[in-house]
Amino acid sequence: MKIFITAKPNSREEYVERVDESHYVVSVKEPPVKGKANEAIRNALAVYFKTGSSCVKIVSGYSSRNKIIEIL
Secondary structure, eight states: OEEEEEEEOSOSSOEEEEOSSSEEEEEOSSOSSTTHHHHHHHHHHHHHTTSOGGGEEEEEOTTSSEEEEEEO
8 A cells, every 4th residue: 555645854742644545644753864754754654554664665755755655
């Protein structure tokens, strides 16, 4: 399954908000430095979808706020 997310790094709280069927907003506390925010996004989505973090892959937008994520 592929989903589109809008990342919000450096947030005060971590949450995953569903906008519609395939669009989500993910806020994480980590800064966007050296992939820390991307790792936090993968972990937050793994918890939200109740799967392992190795099953969450960033397909596109590694350095962008708008990302395409594939969940295996």
